[in-house]
Amino acid sequence: MTDDDLAPFLADGWRAEGGALARDYRFADFAAAFGFMAEVALKAEAMNHHPDWSNIWNQVSVRLTTHDSGGLTELDLRLARAMDAAAAQRAG
Secondary structure (H helix, E strand, C coil), X not given: CCHHHHHHHHCCCCEECXXXXXXXXXXXXXXXXXXXXXHHXXXXXXXXXXXXXXXXXXXXXXXXXXXXXXXXXXXXXXXXXXXXXXXXXXXX
């Protein structure tokens, strides 16, 4: 991954953290956060690429990396885009 590949993500709320992309999403409530996770889980399973994530009430913290390659790959960027789209559907 190049800096140019990551720039749009970093400008849109993602952070670069030691070979990974990280982001915190906040939702109106637990149900919205869990709905987001359920939707993304199905997409991640279809991609066979799974996030490292956690949920506390209305917040979902995400870290994306491709463990097999030891860093970021196109799979991470595709999953990040899918997560952003799912989160946007739940925003206000």
